[in-house]
Amino acid sequence: MLAGVVLLTWSDNNQVYQARPVASPHRLFEDKCEKCHDTSFHLLKRTVGSDSAAFQHSCKVCHSHDAPDHHPAAIATGMVDDCTACHKEHQGDADLTRVTDQHCIRCHGDLASAGTSGARHFSSSVTTLADHPEIALLRKTEVPVSAHGLHRVAEWLDGQWQDRGKLIFNHEVHLDPEGILVPTDHPDYDAGKKKQLKCASCHQADEEGAYMKPVTYQQHCQQCHQLHFSRQLVTNDGSLTGMVPLPHESPELIRGVLRDRLMDYIEENPGRLVPSDDLPRDPAKQVKPATAEDKWDWVEQRLLAMEDQLFSPGSVAGRGDLMYGCQRCHQTKKQVDTGGKVAWKIVKPEVPVRWLSHARFRHDRHDTKITLNGEKPFSCTECHNVNVTRAAERSSGPVEGVLASVRAGDILMPSIQVCRQCHGGRLTADSGAASDRCTECHRYHPAEHGEAPQEAALLDYIHESIARKKSDQ
Amino acid sequence: MNLRLLSIFVALVVLAGFSASEGQDPVGQQEVAQPPLPWEIAAVQGFRNLGARSCSSTTCHGSVRADSTNDNRMRRDEYLVWLEEDPHQRAHAALSGEQTESIFRNLGISPDDQRYRQVMQKCIACHGMPVELASTDSSGQHMVYEGVSCETCHGPAEKWLKTHYRTDFVGLTVAEKASQGLFNTNDAHQRARLCVACHVGDKEREVNHDWIAAGHPALKFELTAYLSMMPGHWKETRDRENAHNPAEHELELWLAGQQVAADASLAQLARRASAAAAGQDGAIWPEFADVDCYSCHHDLGAPLSWRQKRGFGVVQQRTEVQRITLPASEWYLFMPSRLAANSEDAAAVEFERTWQELRGKMAAEVIPDDREIAELAAATRQRLDNWLSGRASTADRKEMVDMIGHSDNSELVSNWDRAVQAYLALQVLSGDRGKEKALRQIRAMLAFPVSAGRQFDSPRKFRGVIEDIPKLILEFQEQLEGKQEN
Numbered sequence: 001m002l003a004g005v006v007l008l009t010w011s012d013n014n015q016v017y018q019a020r021p022v023a024s025p026h027r028l029f030e031d032k033c034e035k036c037h038d039t040s041f042h043l044l045k046r047t048v049g050s051d052s053a054a055f056q057h058s059c060k061v062c063h064s065h066d067a068p069d070h071h072p073a074a075i076a077t078g079m080v081d082d083c084t085a086c087h088k089e090h091q092g093d094a095d096l097t098r099v100t101d102q103h104c105i106r107c108h109g110d111l112a113s114a115g116t117s118g119a120r121h122f123s124s125s126v127t128t129l130a131d132h133p134e135i136a137l138l139r140k141t142e143v144p145v146s147a148h149g150l151h152r153v154a155e156w157l158d159g160q161w162q163d164r165g166k167l168i169f170n171h172e173v174h175l176d177p178e179g180i181l182v183p184t185d186h187p188d189y190d191a192g193k194k195k196q197l198k199c200a201s202c203h204q205a206d207e208e209g210a211y212m213k214p215v216t217y218q219q220h221c222q223q224c225h226q227l228h229f230s231r232q233l234v235t236n237d238g239s240l241t242g243m244v245p246l247p248h249e250s251p252e253l254i255r256g257v258l259r260d261r262l263m264d265y266i267e268e269n270p271g272r273l274v275p276s277d278d279l280p281r282d283p284a285k286q287v288k289p290a291t292a293e294d295k296w297d298w299v300e301q302r303l304l305a306m307e308d309q310l311f312s313p314g315s316v317a318g319r320g321d322l323m324y325g326c327q328r329c330h331q332t333k334k335q336v337d338t339g340g341k342v343a344w345k346i347v348k349p350e351v352p353v354r355w356l357s358h359a360r361f362r363h364d365r366h367d368t369k370i371t372l373n374g375e376k377p378f379s380c381t382e383c384h385n386v387n388v389t390r391a392a393e394r395s396s397g398p399v400e401g402v403l404a405s406v407r408a409g410d411i412l413m414p415s416i417q418v419c420r421q422c423h424g425g426r427l428t429a430d431s432g433a434a435s436d437r438c439t440e441c442h443r444y445h446p447a448e449h450g451e452a453p454q455e456a457a458l459l460d461y462i463h464e465s466i467a468r469k470k471s472d473q
Numbered sequence: 474m475n476l477r478l479l480s481i482f483v484a485l486v487v488l489a490g491f492s493a494s495e496g497q498d499p500v501g502q503q504e505v506a507q508p509p510l511p512w513e514i515a516a517v518q519g520f521r522n523l524g525a526r527s528c529s530s531t532t533c534h535g536s537v538r539a540d541s542t543n544d545n546r547m548r549r550d551e552y553l554v555w556l557e558e559d560p561h562q563r564a565h566a567a568l569s570g571e572q573t574e575s576i577f578r579n580l581g582i583s584p585d586d587q588r589y590r591q592v593m594q595k596c597i598a599c600h601g602m603p604v605e606l607a608s609t610d611s612s613g614q615h616m617v618y619e620g621v622s623c624e625t626c627h628g629p630a631e632k633w634l635k636t637h638y639r640t641d642f643v644g645l646t647v648a649e650k651a652s653q654g655l656f657n658t659n660d661a662h663q664r665a666r667l668c669v670a671c672h673v674g675d676k677e678r679e680v681n682h683d684w685i686a687a688g689h690p691a692l693k694f695e696l697t698a699y700l701s702m703m704p705g706h707w708k709e710t711r712d713r714e715n716a717h718n719p720a721e722h723e724l725e726l727w728l729a730g731q732q733v734a735a736d737a738s739l740a741q742l743a744r745r746a747s748a749a750a751a752g753q754d755g756a757i758w759p760e761f762a763d764v765d766c767y768s769c770h771h772d773l774g775a776p777l778s779w780r781q782k783r784g785f786g787v788v789q790q791r792t793e794v795q796r797i798t799l800p801a802s803e804w805y806l807f808m809p810s811r812l813a814a815n816s817e818d819a820a821a822v823e824f825e826r827t828w829q830e831l832r833g834k835m836a837a838e839v840i841p842d843d844r845e846i847a848e849l850a851a852a853t854r855q856r857l858d859n860w861l862s863g864r865a866s867t868a869d870r871k872e873m874v875d876m877i878g879h880s881d882n883s884e885l886v887s888n889w890d891r892a893v894q895a896y897l898a899l900q901v902l903s904g905d906r907g908k909e910k911a912l913r914q915i916r917a918m919l920a921f922p923v924s925a926g927r928q929f930d931s932p933r934k935f936r937g938v939i940e941d942i943p944k945l946i947l948e949f950q951e952q953l954e955g956k957q958e959n
Contacts, residue, residue, distance in 0.1 A: 173530065178639060181532040183549075184542055192544030228537035231553050243538055281698040281900055283893055283919035283932075309557070320565065320619030321606055323526045324535070324556055 020092040129436035153352035162409035165351040171405040199380040209364030251344040311344040359441035383414040511628040520629035524604035551706040558704040564620035565601040579687035599671040628656040665733035673737040682761035696730025720904040728868040738805035739854040746847035801835040820860035911949035
């Protein structure tokens, strides 16, 4: 046997030293032990188990940028001295970020005595999913709390977390179980019958199936909500120039498009410059003389009025809460420069692409083929069912969750209680239980630093390897 | 009890409540129970207005294009018609306009005056519909006002917004829908009540001569004329027996408008007279808004104006000097009176007799006896109702032609109010021939002129012009008859 080991060592096959292969991201240099381990391999020490034999500086060749901010609270305690304290290599093709719960619980099980500084926002003791606090976005607290600065998708308004997105949207109307009306020029228009929308009509998974792709105007809204803008521009054949939709573009571009269309219109319909000879029936009603002096003047007057209608919130014009045009979905801002010129801005929608950036999730692993308690398959609203309850006037009775949400500010993320229905302890003797390991959801690399290793270091390595191979040949 | 029975019960309770409260009207007359008007539903039932934006979804009522299919009951562009073209939309914005500023200045009320808010509340009774909005901060609700908006006429939507397009709701009866707050604007009489509440006035709403003098337009309402000037946002083919015959429908609307407006103006007169008789604070008697405008406002130049030549009062005597009295405005009563005079119906005769008695009393003294006028106005009102509620709800074409008269039309045009009412009735009769040359000529004679520098709020000339109208009316009627015979 000894001869065998000697033979393997001599033959430059390193497998003999490895408990299991390295994780796949590191497979590139699996046979280059010195990339991680220093030259004094401490074979003997390793054998007796007193030296981890991997060194912080080796990891940092590629991962150095992470080091200063990498879970600083844990590093500050001194209980974590280097990367390998949590990330164990040679475990086969395992996810290196899947640290064991013990690593987390060492501190999170009792933060008070773990000596971490700073506010403890959630709970000073989390040992299992069962005592994990509610997801921050859904927690009702007296005062706004920062959720590690990571929940940028929400803002603290009106005593609760609300979606930061500046769009105006009503889930209840769109998801009416009886269906909703579609315009007569909609491809699905069918003799006034209603069309039933489902969650998946707008929320579609990415190619991987993990997350939902962003909802876009072009794909999801346009067919019903075309950007028609006015009934005012009636052409000679009775059609409406306002029926040609505007592009879904910035107010600056819209101004140009409107000006073009108005100019074309008045060129073709110069009669609109003089007052109509269609007099009101009541002789006491006067017909106001036209105010525009020429075509340009007419175009500019109409342009301002149309912009006002498209962008100006009703309350500004003293008209109550009327809305039309862009303000139907967007918040708008008026800017007046020193010369009195008006420019409109659309407030950036900031619709979150990804919720709960502190955790990870795969929709495809929770899809509708999986049954809950062996009874019924998952539906979207099975999980997205919290935070809103309204006694809506449905013939089927009150609705809740997404179906009752009337404003975009509602946070429609599932409660952690929903997760606990499957993850963690067994529900019944014969039911399974999904994993409740910390790493099932959490990774501690701060998202803003990215998780990819430094490209430069990796490229250096690859170039070096290629050069070596060439010289070997 | 099932839901349907319950809703009927609720509707009946509400109706009972209203007829009881109407009974306390100073006119002292028991009112016929009428369905509550939209704002009364909002006040009594506590149903909330949700605001026009709740109607404005693209696929519901907020489309730019009218639905040209016959698949749907609605047009889909209702909101946009209203938003862009309907003057009702701007009713509240008008209160922050130049004309309102000028009215308040003329009334001597500055914005810091404590009366300003009180008076503004009176304006808002017609000009603004309150909508409670959830605020974005922690202050809870805040109130905004829309102009005369969707729910001002259709009723507060809190209970029916989410259901009114559903199959089960569409199948409900008018009373069942009403119990949830949806007002029946399809009924000509109810529609007229709705318009008249603001355009003529009621207990809560009044434009008196002080306001007119300060710059508020005088209220001279005629339902069919006003409907023709309002951009319609409904399909005429809906829910109406005579819907496929627009001319018949117009005749129905005309009679309903005349009846309801005459009733409201008599109620107004009775209220003003009763308030004066009871010595109420701030009661004005006689109130000039009840009087024919052009009995005072007229040409004073030489030669004498038609008004001066005609003399004053009801009995027209061409004597040089007359006592000045204040003839009652005939705007709202001339057509019903003319119709009654042509009728053999005993109730019509009774109404006409009482109305003429009221006119006589109004014109007999500079300051007519308020108690007597209150009683007579109430009696006239009662008799108008006795007569019109007992007859067909649609005016008969021949009856209207006879009423306008074939030969001696000088009575028709002895004042501007009469001439305009006759002209508007001709418009109703003309149907789609409203652009006839003769009608356009009549309109031009009666019109308030416009010139670049000045907007007139009265006919500029009285002399000579009105006298030419009978000839034109005759001409037009002959054309109409010729057309019918062919």
